[in-house]
Amino acid sequence: MTAERVNPPDLAPPAGFSHAVVATGSRIVFLAGQTALDAHGEITGTTLPDQFAQALANLLAALRAAGGTPADLARVTVYATDVAAYRAHARELGRVWRTLAGRDYPAMAVVQVVRLWDEQALVELDGFAVLA
DSSP: OEEEEEOOTTSOOOSSSBSEEEEEOSEEEEEEEEOSBOTTSOBOOSSHHHHHHHHHHHHHHHHHHTTOOGGGEEEEEEEESOHHHHHHTHHHHHHHHHHHHOSOOOEEEEEEOSOOSSTTOOEEEEEEEEEO
16 A cells, blocks of 8 residues: 555644545455454453553454554544543553554544443544555
8 A cells, every 4th residue: 555644734733643644555444443352352451541552452453464554554533431531641642552553643533432332441443444
């Protein structure tokens, strides 16, 4: 895939995301929502950063199984049960992202939800990738 990150100078500078991603490739991978479930189907971690790390690792595992890499991500949506807590942990979550996925940020949105499927889940990530 080729991905052009587009961040127009007339928009606020992005931090941890790209305003737009122009992706060219031949395969689209749609990634289901991933929470902090372990291999046994149990939510791991009690803090937002811990759960974010596991949810992102799960999303990237699904992407790798489909033949992709983190740089292939074109769009990710983060569903958080507490956006204020997400903002409070933004620096730490950014470090987690860079450690697991690098600095090729997809277009992203963070949305607050009342709750997720698993009541203990604090965050869920879904998205899509474009593969060459």
